[in-house]
Amino acid sequence: EVHLAESGGGLVQPGGSLRLSCAASGFTFSSHLMQWVRQGPGKGLVWVSQITSDGRSSNYADSVKGRFTISRDNTKSTVDLHMSSLRAEDTAVYFCVRGSLSVRNVSDHWGQGIQVTVTS
């Protein structure tokens, strides 16, 4: 069974940093593109970033470009999101998401999500 478990969320002050991690199991991690998607309080879904299966290429939403960095370790089946220069508007539940093997950019399994709150 596919399982995605996020960790590392919490409360942080504006301008601070936080590192989210996602531990994957139940599938061949190194074959899948991985994504982070966030959802602000009472809001909809917003794609944040994704990284290819081999880790060689990544993409970012304009709102986080230059502040967030996605990385992965295929030996440990983990994908991280390093967030810096955090702003109040980054407050959200962050979901670790698996990309479909057969349909590029479609998100076929989601973690339970982890809360990130940016406040002074």
Added chain:
Amino acid sequence: DIVMTQSPESLAVSLGERATIHCKSSQSVLFGPGDKHYLAWYQQKAGQSPRLLIYWTSIRESGVPDRFSGSGSGTDFTLTINSVQAEDVAVYYCQQYFDIPPTFGQGTKVDIK
């Protein structure tokens, strides 16, 4: 970025009735070879993470009940829930995955009347 616009924002239907949700993309999400539209639908129940329902406009993900169906072409797409059940109460999102960034509609909340 491709903007996805859903309507209505919310709807309430009686058990067993049909629910129809519309999604419009700001530009075509059609990829020529195979004439596939890069359009997916997700369901998010309260307090849960989203679940993929449909991709390529009309292909149901494994395990999704056949009362859920998708259709559309060009820039206009529809999710239909035939014979709505109590467990279908959720927010539904369309998403285009034609381009980076993948973008979602704002969501449509489905309730029971």
